[in-house]
Amino acid sequence: MNRPWDAVIGVWDGHDAGATLVVDGQVVLALNEERLSGRKLDVGLPGRAIAAMREAAAGHRIAWAPSTSDPAKTLTRTFPVLKENYYRLRRRLDFPGPLHGIKVRAKYSLTQMPTGRLWRAWARRWFAANLGAPIQDVFLVDHHEAHAASAAYWPAWGQDAIMVTLDGIGDGESGSVWEWSEADASLRKIVSIPGGASLGLFFEHITQELQMRPLEDEGKVMALATYAAESPVDKNPFLKWFSLTADSKGLPVLRCNVPPSWMAREVARSVWCTPREQVCRMAQQTLETIVPRFFSMLVQATGRNAFGYSGGVASNIKVNRLVRTTPGIARLEVCPAMGDGGLALGSAFAVWRHVTGQRPQPFNDFRLGTDFGDLGRDAEAIARATSAELSRPADIAPAVATLVAAGGIVMWAQGRMELGARALGARSIVARADSTKARDDLNLLLKRRVWYQPFCPSILLSEAPQLLADYRGPSDANLHMTTGFMTTSRGRTALAGAIGPDGSCRPQMVVENDADPWYRLLVQVKALTGTGAIINTSLNMHGKPMSDAVAGIVEAWVESGIEHLALGSALLTKKTPSSRS
Numbered sequence: 001m002n003r004p005w006d007a008v009i010g011v012w013d014g015h016d017a018g019a020t021l022v023v024d025g026q027v028v029l030a031l032n033e034e035r036l037s038g039r040k041l042d043v044g045l046p047g048r049a050i051a052a053m054r055e056a057a058a059g060h061r062i063a064w065a066p067s068t069s070d071p072a073k074t075l076t077r078t079f080p081v082l083k084e085n086y087y088r089l090r091r092r093l094d095f096p097g098p099l100h101g102i103k104v105r106a107k108y109s110l111t112q113m114p115t116g117r118l119w120r121a122w123a124r125r126w127f128a129a130n131l132g133a134p135i136q137d138v139f140l141v142d143h144h145e146a147h148a149a150s151a152a153y154w155p156a157w158g159q160d161a162i163m164v165t166l167d168g169i170g171d172g173e174s175g176s177v178w179e180w181s182e183a184d185a186s187l188r189k190i191v192s193i194p195g196g197a198s199l200g201l202f203f204e205h206i207t208q209e210l211q212m213r214p215l216e217d218e219g220k221v222m223a224l225a226t227y228a229a230e231s232p233v234d235k236n237p238f239l240k241w242f243s244l245t246a247d248s249k250g251l252p253v254l255r256c257n258v259p260p261s262w263m264a265r266e267v268a269r270s271v272w273c274t275p276r277e278q279v280c281r282m283a284q285q286t287l288e289t290i291v292p293r294f295f296s297m298l299v300q301a302t303g304r305n306a307f308g309y310s311g312g313v314a315s316n317i318k319v320n321r322l323v324r325t326t327p328g329i330a331r332l333e334v335c336p337a338m339g340d341g342g343l344a345l346g347s348a349f350a351v352w353r354h355v356t357g358q359r360p361q362p363f364n365d366f367r368l369g370t371d372f373g374d375l376g377r378d379a380e381a382i383a384r385a386t387s388a389e390l391s392r393p394a395d396i397a398p399a400v401a402t403l404v405a406a407g408g409i410v411m412w413a414q415g416r417m418e419l420g421a422r423a424l425g426a427r428s429i430v431a432r433a434d435s436t437k438a439r440d441d442l443n444l445l446l447k448r449r450v451w452y453q454p455f456c457p458s459i460l461l462s463e464a465p466q467l468l469a470d471y472r473g474p475s476d477a478n479l480h481m482t483t484g485f486m487t488t489s490r491g492r493t494a495l496a497g498a499i500g501p502d503g504s505c506r507p508q509m510v511v512e513n514d515a516d517p518w519y520r521l522l523v524q525v526k527a528l529t530g531t532g533a534i535i536n537t538s539l540n541m542h543g544k545p546m547s548d549a550v551a552g553i554v555e556a557w558v559e560s561g562i563e564h565l566a567l568g569s570a571l572l573t574k575k576t577p578s579s580r581s
Contacts, residue, residue: 005137005355007054007060010146010348011127012067015087016041016341017217019049020348020368020580021056022034026361027154027348029056030368030419032341034545037107038552041216041545042132043148044080045130046344064131065351066139067343070171077126079474090214093333106550108260110521112195116570119418139354141347143170144311147183148178148187149333150346151308152317153353156362157182162304166193166291167200167340168215168522173196174198175254175311177298185359187350188400190251190302193574197242197256200312201264206283209267210276215312222316223453226500227283237270238286242431244293250301251260252294265502284318297327306331310346313419314338314482317506326574331475334482337420345419345442366425371546375568382554388565389573390524397517400566401524404430404534409438409446410564411539413553414517417546421479423538424508425518427546429562431458433457433533442535446561448542456481457498458508460522467491467533468507481508494531506534 010020032527033039033046033055054062076083081301086107089096090414105448114198120140141149147165156359165392180186195201204214207221231240241258256265271279295307305328314320314334324332338346349360376392383390393399400410409431418424429446431438468485478485487495487503499505513519526532540546540556547553550567555571567570 003062004063005061006066006543007057008063008089008348008352009050010065010067010233010344010346010351011046011050011131012340012343012347013043013045014055014068014340014343015043017043017046017049019046019053020344021053022348022360023060025352025356025358027345027363027368029053029550030345031370032419035369035417035548038144038545038547040091040543043083047245048130049252058567062133062137063349063351063355064127064133065141066138067119067141067347069140069141070111070115070143071113072107072537073170074119074123074126083480084557088504090473091216092213092348094561102259105261106266108201108263109171110171112260118125125303139351140349143167143343144173144176145187145350146346148176148346149353150337150562151189151310151333152178152180152184153349153360154363155308155333155334157306157479158374159306159581160304161306161308162302163187163308163310164295164298165309165311166313167198169195169201169260170196173209174200174221178301180308185353186487188521193254197254198260199290200240201260202256203283203287203313204265205267209264209271210279218312218315220453221407221449222284222318224277224501225280225284226502227452228275231281231285233285236282236285238282239289241266242286242290242299242538243441244296246301247460251432252296252297252301254290254294263291263542285317287313287316287524288322291319292326294328295323295329296358301324308333310335310338310342312339312440316322316506317482317484320482321470322502324483332483334423334480336418336424336480339421339484342350342420346401346492364479366424367416368419369426372550373414374568375413375415375550375553377571378550379567379572382550383572386558386572387575391571391573392569393571395517395520396566396569396571397520398524399571400430400521400564401521401528402524403564404432405528407432407435407438408564409442409562410430410566411553411557411560411562412521412566412567413539413550416567417548421538422479422508423457423546425450425510425516425536427539429537429539429546430521431535432529433459433495433531433535433570434496434529435535438535442537444458447537453534454500454505455537456508457495457507457533458510458518458522458536461509461511462531463526463532464507464509467531469495472473478507479511481506494533498533498535
């Protein structure tokens with residue numbers, strides 16, 4: 001007789017593919033394929049990530065947890081060239097052909113089709129064959145169930161709660177609402193939002209028609225909106241596309257009168273006759289109006305005050321700020337891997353709960369990449385190969401703090417890398433938070449990003465009341481950079497290099513932990529500058545992903561104009577700093 005499953009590997013093979021391993025209810029390893037392949041937002045079966053999961057799961061009986069089985073996803077699995085072609089077009093690596101418009105409309109029509117028993121069976125057999133797994137070990141998880149699980153199972157709730165997912169589209173849905181029961185750690189769906197009312201697809205179309213990369217540059221739309229003049233809500237044409245009403249139980253019903261297959265044309269009309277930043281403002285205003293109202297209706301209908309949140313729309317930190325401060329919401333937990341890159345995590349959670357009847361173990365640290373030990377153990381060889389100077393300070397944190405306080409910019413690679421798009425103290429580039437010069441050097445010369453997209457600060461949690469105007473206490477602790485805050489007068493000065501023109505920022509708040517070099521770095525920066533805060537951006541060059549392994553970290557450092565690299569216990573310094581021109 002086969003022994004029961006004691007490990008689950010979640011798999012996502014779409015946009016930002018990845019895998020997650022859960023053993024005995026604990027997340028052991030979580031990796032997105034891009035961090036291993038070096039191909040930004042990689043797509044397709046994540047072979048490298050799966051290989052890492054298999055190795056880490058040796059000796060365990062594995063249940064496989066792939067996500068999403070709608071007709072569009074199943075078709076691209078059967079004909080992977082379709083997936084690759086779309087990836088290259090979306091990332092603007094290829095030019096569209098003469099039939100591009102027809103193909104786009106067909107794609108958006110197909111993605112609205114829901115999954116069903118036959119599609120699930122087909123997808124399950126495909127995964128069993130391509131994973132080399134017995135079909136009885138493969139458990140398919142619907143797209144929004146995976147998003148809901150990724151929101152529900154990592155925090156310690158201690159109370160009943162509501163999980164909300166708002167995304168592009170998957171398995172025919174663009175969003176959902178679930179009741180979380182603390183008593184038995186279960187999820188029950190109470191609202192389904194159809195694919196035709198997708199706020200995620202709407203924002204994707206805005207991004208595309210502004211000549212940005214969809215599924216990648218939506219943050220730029222949010223940032224550019226800050227530079228537009230305020231416009232009255234009743235003059236916003238996009239808001240007229242959507243309606244939000246209540247059903248017989250008071251639960252929200254979201255609808256859209258512009259089909260996704262024709263939305264690109266309607267967005268293009270607005271883009272043609274409206275300044276670019278004003279289009280961004282109207283798009284952002286649409287989300288800022290609808291999403292907080294959606295949550296407010298849930299508060300009134302369910303009586304709950306604790307919410308989990310996931311899906312691509314949950315990456316909009318300015319909307320999240322409005323949700324966080326919505327009357328009746330006492331707690332908002334946004335999954336740090338809120339986009340499709342977190343589906344493998346949610347799928348693994350859902351299947352672990354399904355096959356064992358137990359809830360996964362809660363956790364707060366999303367540094368879930370490979371444990372390489374000391375990343376700097378081979379620094380002598382790296383120093384020789386790169387003609388760099390090498391030192392091994394007794395504690396890397398105060399050594400880097402001294403460089404930062406003096407105005408330096410340092411690449412910081414310590415321990416296991418983060419899951420999700422935010423640098424959380426494992427793969428970061430750091431600089432003084434009050435330095436606009438450091439901001440400009442990073443933005444225009446090193447990271448080569450658009451000028452209007454602000455960086456984010458990491459701050460000591462104890463600094464939050466002094467720096468953030470709308471920080472209300474422990475329930476607002478933003479440990480993973482998932483929501484926005486407004487700054488105080490002191491904060492606007494102390495965080496000048498890491499705030500937007502409206503005084504807003506997306507801070508990571510770091511809790512006291514003397515064993516964590518990231519915390520010790522901030523403590524030392526406070527001792528030297530008076531404020532425990534730094535600019536924190538991801539350790540990568542523009543258009544390339546962060547790297548899990550040392551080789552990719554060193555490659556990014558060599559390519560950049562940054563002088564210093566704190567690699568584990570080693571501090572590497574270029575003898576001749578690269579040109580920043």
